[in-house]
Amino acid sequence: MKLNNIFLSFLLTLRASMASAQQPVDYVDPFIGTTNFSVCNPGAVLPHGLMSVVPFNVMGSDLNQYDKDGRWWSAPYEYNNKFFTGFAHVTMSGVGCPELGTLLTMPTTGRLDVDYRNYGSEYRDEQATPGYYALTLKKYGVRAETSATLRSAIERYTFPKGRANILLNVGDGLSNESGGMVRRVSDTEIEGFRLLGTFCYNAQAVFPIYFVMRVNKRPQTAGYWKKQPKFTGVKAQWDKDNGRYKLYESYNREMAGNEVGYYFSYDCQEGEQIEVRMGVSFVSTANARENLDAEQQGLSFADIRQKARQTWEETLNRVTVEGGTEAQKRVFYTALYHSQLHPNILQDVNGQYPEMENGRTGHTTGNRYTVFSLWDTYRNVAQLETLLYPDRQLDMVRSMIAMYKEWGWMPKWELFGRETWTMEGDPAIPFIADTYLRGLRDFDITAAYEAFSRSANLPGKDNKMRPDIDPYLSKGYVPMGVYAADESGDNSVSHALEYYIADYALSRLAKALGKEADARKYYARSLGYKHYYSKESGTLRPLMKDGSFLSPFNPEAGADFSNAPGFHEGSAWNYTFCVPYDVKRLARLMGGDRKFVNKLQMVFDKGLYDPANEPDIAYPYLFSYFKGEEWRTQKEVSRLLAKYFTDKPDGIPGNDDCGTMSAWAIFSMMGLYPDCPGSPHYTLTTPTFDRITLHLDKRYYPQGDLVIETRRSAPDQVTIKKMTLGGKPLNSYRVNHNELMKGKKLIIEM
Amino acid sequence: MKLNNIFLSFLLTLRASMASAQQPVDYVDPFIGTTNFSVCNPGAVLPHGLMSVVPFNVMGSDLNQYDKDGRWWSAPYEYNNKFFTGFAHVTMSGVGCPELGTLLTMPTTGRLDVDYRNYGSEYRDEQATPGYYALTLKKYGVRAETSATLRSAIERYTFPKGRANILLNVGDGLSNESGGMVRRVSDTEIEGFRLLGTFCYNAQAVFPIYFVMRVNKRPQTAGYWKKQPKFTGVKAQWDKDNGRYKLYESYNREMAGNEVGYYFSYDCQEGEQIEVRMGVSFVSTANARENLDAEQQGLSFADIRQKARQTWEETLNRVTVEGGTEAQKRVFYTALYHSQLHPNILQDVNGQYPEMENGRTGHTTGNRYTVFSLWDTYRNVAQLETLLYPDRQLDMVRSMIAMYKEWGWMPKWELFGRETWTMEGDPAIPFIADTYLRGLRDFDITAAYEAFSRSANLPGKDNKMRPDIDPYLSKGYVPMGVYAADESGDNSVSHALEYYIADYALSRLAKALGKEADARKYYARSLGYKHYYSKESGTLRPLMKDGSFLSPFNPEAGADFSNAPGFHEGSAWNYTFCVPYDVKRLARLMGGDRKFVNKLQMVFDKGLYDPANEPDIAYPYLFSYFKGEEWRTQKEVSRLLAKYFTDKPDGIPGNDDCGTMSAWAIFSMMGLYPDCPGSPHYTLTTPTFDRITLHLDKRYYPQGDLVIETRRSAPDQVTIKKMTLGGKPLNSYRVNHNELMKGKKLIIEM
Incomplete structure (x- = not known):
């Protein structure tokens, strides 16, 4: 070792020790x-x-x-x-x-x-x-x-x-x-x-x-x-x-x-x-x-x-990270900071708050939350909150159920007691079902299930949440021209995909509640996405009222949040793989696993993937459903993190969407991602940090801290060689939430 | 008598009897x-x-x-x-x-x-x-x-x-x-x-x-x-x-x-x-x-x-009229109705009201009035109220004094607790002094006198009421260019004339209060109007800062409420005779009684008189200051009443000005007019009705009703031959307020 190298090493050590004196809050x-x-x-x-x-x-x-x-x-x-x-x-x-x-x-x-x-x-x-x-x-x-x-x-x-x-x-x-x-x-x-x-x-x-x-x-x-x-x-x-x-x-x-x-x-x-x-x-x-x-x-x-x-x-100390660069820590803790801004406390110090859509003043002893951007946050923010701040997540779920009781509907995009009807679907279902299935259950699930049953079954004329539910129920899909007369406002495929996701989550919840018939009914509905698959385009594709596909059709139309028939703020490519609960069967539709994997890889390679558009943000994790293809998840996630999530003012790829982009980064940097709302699992990938300690809330996770340890010989190693959980080898890249918590220590070797 | 004449007579009798069944309120x-x-x-x-x-x-x-x-x-x-x-x-x-x-x-x-x-x-x-x-x-x-x-x-x-x-x-x-x-x-x-x-x-x-x-x-x-x-x-x-x-x-x-x-x-x-x-x-x-x-x-x-x-x-029954046409009764009672709309009760049923210009809430047990258009109403509405509704007039005066106590100034044009500074002068002085001198004295005259002394003497920089008082005090007049830099906004003569009128009224009040020195001082000031008399134009005329008259000068400029230098909303002709307290000396300035009378008559004959402009509305009564010329008052008033005050929608000659036009008509139709505010007199003229009974408020007029009886052989007789008051011959056409009340019955023979 040359002298200057020794000096450099000293400097680096000094910097690291100075850095380690920093609190998580200092990295924000x-x-x-x-x-x-x-x-x-x-x-x-x-x-x-x-x-x-x-x-x-x-x-x-x-x-x-x-x-x-x-x-x-x-x-x-x-x-x-x-x-x-x-x-x-x-x-x-x-x-x-x-x-x-x-x-x-x-x-x-x-x-x-x-x-x-x-x-x-x-x-x-x-x-x-x-x-x-x-x-x-x-x-x-x-x-x-x-x-x-x-x-x-x-x-x-x-x-x-x-x-x-x-x-x-x-x-x-x-x-x-x-x-x-x-x-x-x-x-x-x-x-x-x-x-x-x-x-x-x-x-x-x-x-x-x-x-x-x-x-x-x-x-x-x-x-x-x-x-x-x-x-x-x-x-x-x-x-x-x-x-x-x-x-x-x-x-x-x-x-x-x-x-x-x-x-x-x-x-x-x-x-x-x-x-x-x-x-x-x-x-x-x-x-x-x-x-x-x-x-x-x-x-x-x-x-x-x-x-x-x-x-x-107190909030940021919930997670301790070691290893990684200073910049990565800044990205991580700033993302955690951003993820904990919304929803917001609504009630006054005396417990009063404006009730949902009824003009009355309510009173609560817990926290009443507002600003629910649910079409975004059901995908990963709910799961992050469930994992790190279960007390907050429970109050958020209770707030949503209270809204139902006050107004007759679950929120969709709620803002200070008003429903703004922004974006589509029935996002309260996956949001709450996921929380319940991960084990947080101290809320009125009966009322929630009642609300879900209403929006999932009421005919369109009475259904504020799913106004175009009639063809969805009778045909299994929503054709063009039901919700909006003009093509540019028609988001029929997006609507239906959200209903499928909601009904899948509802089927899992029904099953957990012992409602087997409901579980079967909603699960069957969730498979309706197949109607939209067009062999010709190789994508999901809008359907006309007569059952034929929209023609002509350009699957790339709608990119960059422009308008395209059938798809809301996105192209067919941003939506085609958005069936996270049925990836294997979607692959069969596409002609088999290999074709699925190649097509998905093509989406990344050709720049058809939008890292800031919610319907496709789970895409990189879908490779891991296919044995031997998990390295693609690890590679793409590492690439996306490095490219789009930096410690610069432009270090988030687009609208943070009430923390959704940030939650993607947090989970991805921790090496796990909840890619299927309503399914209490994570898909594992390469963590950014060498050691991540989740100081879990013992009231909800009595087994205590979860440690994720990554062993690599060089910082640029991204491919996982093997993993152990609780000391036992882990053969799947998808792990159940409770099993992960119980395992207490996940060791990932590159 | 021919048959059709008998029938006509019957009809007229019938109509009269039907009419007599009508209440005053029905004539409005x-x-x-x-x-x-x-x-x-x-x-x-x-x-x-x-x-x-x-x-x-x-x-x-x-x-x-x-x-x-x-x-x-x-x-x-x-x-x-x-x-x-x-x-x-x-x-x-x-x-x-x-x-x-x-x-x-x-x-x-x-x-x-x-x-x-x-x-x-x-x-x-x-x-x-x-x-x-x-x-x-x-x-x-x-x-x-x-x-x-x-x-x-x-x-x-x-x-x-x-x-x-x-x-x-x-x-x-x-x-x-x-x-x-x-x-x-x-x-x-x-x-x-x-x-x-x-x-x-x-x-x-x-x-x-x-x-x-x-x-x-x-x-x-x-x-x-x-x-x-x-x-x-x-x-x-x-x-x-x-x-x-x-x-x-x-x-x-x-x-x-x-x-x-x-x-x-x-x-x-x-x-x-x-x-x-x-x-x-x-x-x-x-x-x-x-x-x-x-x-x-x-x-x-x-x-x-x-x-x-x-x-x-209850309000309109204060006066009963007999004789005259139905149309004249409609004119009379509608004028009385209009005269009793302003000022308005301001306090709430709980006695609260917004105090004057201080943002606080006051409380009163009496009536607190608002909407004081004093530049208008000091001329005749105050006198009408003093005569017919003394309880109201007292509360109005008390309201004005309360404003002074709340704000430090008397009102000028007050509106719901705010001073709007509309028009000019110091009109609270003649308004209140006149009331006091007519015998209504149950208010805080000490505070009122204090307020008057402030506005009559404070230097211009501290004087909100008379901002251009400095030259008025030092030179006896207000020259052009003190109040407003631009000619069109300069109302210097109008300002000064109002100050003279106020100071005359204040001198009479001072005298009544035993303040002889003040009385002399203010009276002397009131004679300053002479500065403005121009022999060349034969009118009052704006003065420059160097004491010279404004030149060139057109005394007819400013008619019909247009802008003219020196005069506010009027021509020199509308202001030249506006010295009601010093008519005889004004006549001397003009070259003698004959010249005064001829000039005043010319104003009427040439259409220079504006029946709807306050500064000149007392003009027709000024003839009666000159022995042998009283017929002109009687003739002009009768003519003006007939021409300008009708029972049609256009039956008032211009802005009623919070009842000022209406009060002119009421007094004129009753045959008396208070032409000099601050002087408790009336000038008499030909009444419109044959018999007018004023059911005076016995709390203030213990002698009771005043009856004005007119004896004429034909309705078109307008010239008075002789008059008796309380049975005694009346030799003057100007009669003191108290003497008139005490006389109880005024008989006018044509």
């Missing part, structure tokens, strides 16, 4: 996934926190590459944008439709200007760690720091000497809904609400967010603003505020309108800090105040920031 | 003054009622000749318009700036349409009597009837068979302010508020109106609407409601925005009646509900209508 980089359409953000938030405080930089200036009004845009923040117009309160992470992201607070200095086009600023020195975000505004020299509790925000602004203004913009934001109200409560407190919703252009999915905002210093002056409606003609001549932002400097009762706001103005000393605190609720302003009081009473900014970090530590 | 025709820019309306209202329910027909269709958005327009209703878009709740009568006139309720049938351009309707069979208004909507065949209590409305809609809708439009209305909130309270009740104000484009004079609205039948469906902001560009493509009225059919929490509303829909039987009740408050929705409950509990539509009529009877 909230800037990962903030560009490349991943639509995550670097804001301050707690695990599943209702409140998030997020820098808003997607309006008001040509300096921004991505403008919320200039194109389809669904994130409050974009890494490459430059023009900051405030902190949004309550946002979503990784969601593809614009929503929430309102109640914008903004510090400015000098003359009061309430037009965001003018008051926005470029910034520098961004800093983000779990539960903390800060930046410095170039235009004003203001340092703005934020942190959060579950239902409240805190912001600390450090001002230069002179006039300082703190604005609350209730008018603008990401949501397409509009309209709000603000009421001055005292010199230092305001309250109000703003309408949100219309998510993915569902006009009726509307709900209010209530807020209370406080400043910790009495302002010199304060008041409202409202952008005046623009009149044309003679009326415009008389009103100097026509079409402009009007300041209401001496009005102090309620303000309402489309674009309203409130300002506090100060005469500051150099370096003077002013704090803003905001509580929110989806029930009432009184509850928003109660939330704020209960969660922040007596706590300083530093207290709240420290508490937020600690809360993240 | 609320359609008088609803065109010709008088801006009165035929809606249902109580004397000084906070609530008025007024047909709104000034938007939404080319069928309307006068459109609120198409020109300067200040009335909720125009007689010649045709397109009805609902009942406005809380409006003003005879006011020249657009304000209030919102919370529009509208019955429709058939498919729900919430765009007023579409849901509006032509109408027929209008009916209006004091406290009741009804029409039938041609488009829907709905009969819509309304009545009111002091603070609440009731509407009864009779629907044809089929779908019926009741709409509440919170977005549109007469006010230039916008923005509102609605909250569903139950199936049959909603509450909310709307912003009002910006009266005469005073941007800060903003206040909310709170309401509670109930229907007496549970609707089949109900929901909100909101007109969506209009996006341009890509965003517009995704939102089908972009720029349109969107229905929120399944949302039932709060709604807010610029153009929001609520609908109730029914399946009606033929002839089914549904009632709407609305309570309002300027303090809170809770108070609006309390007002509604307290004033309507247990009362049917018929009860409320009858009670409203009875309340008007």
